[in-house]
Amino acid sequence: MSDATITAARRSPLSAEASSLGGVTLTPGAPLLRLILRGAEAAEAADTAFGADLPRRPNRSATAGERAALWLGPDEWLLLAPESDAASLPASLASALAQAPHALVNVSHRQTAILVSGSGVEPLLNAFVPLELTEAAFPVGMATRTIFEKAEIVLWRTGSAAFHIEVWRSFAPYVWELLEAVRRENAAN
Amino acid sequence: MNAPFRTEAGGRVDRARPLSFTFDGKSYPGFEGDTLASALLANGVHLVGRSFKYHRPRGLLSAGAEEPNALVGVGRGGRYTPNLRATQVELFDGLVAESQNRWPSLGFDVGEVNDLAPAGLLSAGFYYKTFMAPAGAWKSVFEPIIRKTAGLGVAPQEPDPDHYTHRHAFCDVLVVGAGAAGLAAALAAAGAGARVILADEQAELGGGLLSERGATIDGVEASAWAERTVAALRANPNVTLLTRAQCFGYYAQNFLGIVERLTDHASSPHPDLPRERMWKVRAKQVVLATGAIERPFCFPDNDRPGVMLASAARTYVNRYGVRPGSRALVFTADESGYAAALDLASAGLAVVCIAELRAQADGPGARAARAAGLAVHPSTVVTGVSGRLRVTGATLGAIGPDGRVTPGQTVACDLVLMAGGWTPAVHLFSQSRGKLRFDEERQVYLPGVSAQDERSAGACNGTFGIAASLAEGFAAGADAATKAGFAATAPATPDVKGEIVPAGGFHGAVPHHRDPQKVKAFVDFQNDVTAKDIKLAVREGMRSIEHVKRYTTNGMATDQGKTSNMQGLAIASDALGKPMPQVGLTTFRPPYTPVTFGAFAGHSRGLAFDPIRRTPTHDWAAAQGAVFEDVGMWKRAWFFPRRGEDMHAAVERECRQVRASVGIFDGSTLGKIEVVGPDAAEFMNRLYTNPWSKLEPGRCRYGLMLNEAGFVMDDGVIGRLAADRFHVTTTTGGAPRVLAHMEDYLQTEFTDLKVWLTSTTEQWAVIAVQGPNARKVLEPLVEGIDISAAAMPHMSLREGRICGVPTRLFRVSFTGELGFEVNVPADYGQAVWEAVWAEGQKHDMVAYGTESMHVLRAEKGYIIVGQETDGTVTPNDLGLDWAIGKAKPDFVGKRSLTRPDLVKADRKQLVGLLTEDPAVLLEEGAQVAAVATPVRGTPALGHVTSAYRSPAAGRSIAMALVAGGRARKGQTLYVPMANGAIAVTVTDPIFFDPKGERLDV
Amino acid sequence: MLLIRCPVCEMDRPELEFRYGGEAHIARPLDPSKVSDEEWADFLYFRTNPKGLHVERWRHTAGCGRFFNAVRHTVTDRFVTTYKSGEPRPDLEALARKLESAR
């Protein structure tokens, strides 16, 4: 399935715009190609086709250029790529993996990204995320499903003070609004 | 305006910042740094509340969290908070506070007649004994009266305008309490490089050091040393200092709850600031430095305003610059009482004399007091006080060698201080499941065997005095840091001079010569429990302290017995003639002090209580005036009323138009799971009742899912996209449950299968187009798919494009009409919907909601899992045997279908019910009976599962589960209702187009 | 809130991320059609419910998504050990002895 030729209007699940307050910037993520790849036996073939080695270590990610592979489970990866890859990457992965049992499912629209960055990012996320987020405990490159208050998210540390949140689309406004609320609190502190 | 009892200088209040506040409508001056309690005392106000049961006038007993008497309501409107301890309320300009539990006024309270009631009327066990009979009278008569005249503050009526927040935090060492031991522990741990959180309930860190006078540490005043230490800690980036932060609970695996108050102390806080922040701290190591609570003495009328803990008086004088009276009598059994006497004398109060309960009065305290010219009387007790709204004098008694008390002189005084010794605050240690040990010598419970990674230091560990607390704090901090993985050594203890170290103490009721039946000597001030009550409980057979507590309510008020538990235990132990440890100790439970509901709720309130899930076409429906209903967390369009329409009219119009032409419906909330892998068909065979191996790609089938017990748990249409790929749909509410159920079997039972599951619920927007004109609407929009009847039959699936957007197009129907479900990637949902809608206008397309969906499917007898089923319904009960692949060797639930209970002839079966009067609509959930007026206790035959007005049938219709229902077709049954039974005829559960001719067009 | 060690993630993670899954090592009969009604009812409904060490299934739902097994003490609520699904059930008596000697 290729989205390259579509002219119909696309509506993001988040209508908010990027903004900074109190040292934290919130940015709705741009559309991405998102694929769920399942099947441990397919990982090796996928490494080459995807262009980045799929992490075998729990809760890690690997990136190559604008592509990223996030370990979500022992045979489960979330592959993120720019939208421009939507026409070619699923097909090339499918053909590279043809010999290995696997599942490849397009979830580009299932979820959306919220990017959170800035010096106050750890206490902000820790209002809702129960994991320790110091760099020692949650280093750059770590990625994991976890809980954000009553929503489930994938939390991926992309920089010392930058996180990428993946969240199912109908939960995205909830996560965004809670982040906004606590960002205001922390800015007033 | 001058506060008459303010000292001329000294204390930690900011005399340059005067404030004004009101108490019970009267305005008073105070200073920044005051508590409400200190400011009231500065103005000579001692009467601050009325007691719970007897409505006795009460004054300030303490200066801290243990305060039982001075419960006040603070604030106005929705910000009104009842039951706050005046000793912990920080003063700000404009603060409005009021007393509680009095009517009509604090000075004159009619409830005080309770205090004059004949002995025994309101004694222990009163509630149990008095209100036993007649049955029912409790609820209707007694409880309302008691609630009106007794009780604590009143909850505010308005919604709380504040907001509350949470924070998960992690540290190497959490130190609770910032007195001498806590500061030392934090210093030692932080010095070793550990990440430290230091939390203290007060606005200023320093604890008891802030109330010291005379003692020096390393040559500076104790309070100055505290300031210096706090500054050093604040400069350390590894240290988080939390003030106004009450650690209220110690849970498993070193998880502690702390509530930080952020705005209560400010007159106009920033509107974005939360009122409170709940810290959920996971600490590698914990140091408890929670101090100790001074015990009052239990003597007659020990609750009169002006009778106060000695430590509290010391705090008021030294820390707040307030004289809590003019003429003080000090009653002590501990060296610390002398320290208070000396401090009061030095602040200009007259210390009438020091009554020392102990026979020996030659400790360091007594010596210092005598040296200062104060009169010390050993073996002396206070046997009563005069004055009602304020102490005016006290009567002394002498304890003879035989222990009997002979009445002594009466002294005039307006302040009676009690120094009964110290009870270590072991609450958090005990909450941590640590085992307390009883210290025989001092007759107190102390931390014993740890259950978690914690240690106690200072007074809470039975270690008193500044020097000893500092030493133990340093050691505890170093130990905690070491165990957290840091190389730490305890710093050298600073040089402490001039302190009077607490030592001594007394337990139980103070002996006196008076008739015990005629006096009230209070143990629990907040619940009005007297020594007499405890003794009565023992006489009436209570043996364990847990029983005594419940019988007398000792320690069961909001202060949780901080000043009364040990006292009650000592009196019970005396009465039982057993040592304290054998009588037991009541359990310490969180919270240490009351915690607001708001703090627990955090942001989970109002619109943020739960996520509100909206579909990709929500905004369109909202713009069309849809009324939404909540389905789980989803908002679903319920119906689309036009001007003047009620739900009934809208639904009737929507249903008619779907069957007459075409309707559009948002099915996006349906759960979707992509089942992919070489063993996908085999997996489906095992998880669903139906056979899947022979289903061709491009075809769909109705799937029925059972749990292992054989009961229906979900259903939905399932399409096969390819040999190794299925597009499974589930009910809206069942989506997560079904996926978890599938994962469970896949991961733990059918581990041989190469197949994987991915939720695609939110990947796809689902636009259902239903009605005889559905094909005409879609034909112009679809690219690359032949949707003609011949090319795309009912229950088929094609991939192609619609409006340029990739689609999975299902030909399915949940209405009994020709129907399609257009799946498009969710971001395109609304654009495609609008295009379909625009095309549909040529055919008078109607948008319909979930209510019409329900009616249309009920007319066809299609079940809804969760409505026609309740977890005890089998496929056969529903008449769905056709959906079972009988040739399959196994599927989840198959074996159970032949269990004896599941094949009984009288099982409840799904049938239709038609009322005799077609206009009468049955109530869903109503019971079905064989006769119009069944004998009371007769089991129902079944119940109504669905009932609607059916436009297609032109009458009301209903489905029901009825015992042996299918064999009852044609019978008349009854649905008994409050206003008479409704006669119904049992029919097939299908009310329209029974042959399904409208589907295949 | 407990911390539970996920044997797949190899990390201690907060209880909020997990779902309980009942007693472990209750194998579904390979051919259910061959078992008697009584045996089937046993499999469906009867569990050991011990006071002490309990072997149970957990799923790291909001994590790696994997089911795994845990030995938890039903009196103290302590997790004694966790291990991957498919690995053998640990020797409970040895574990109990070890706990006893650690006290």
Ligand SMILES: [Zn+2]
């Ligand atoms: Zn895991």
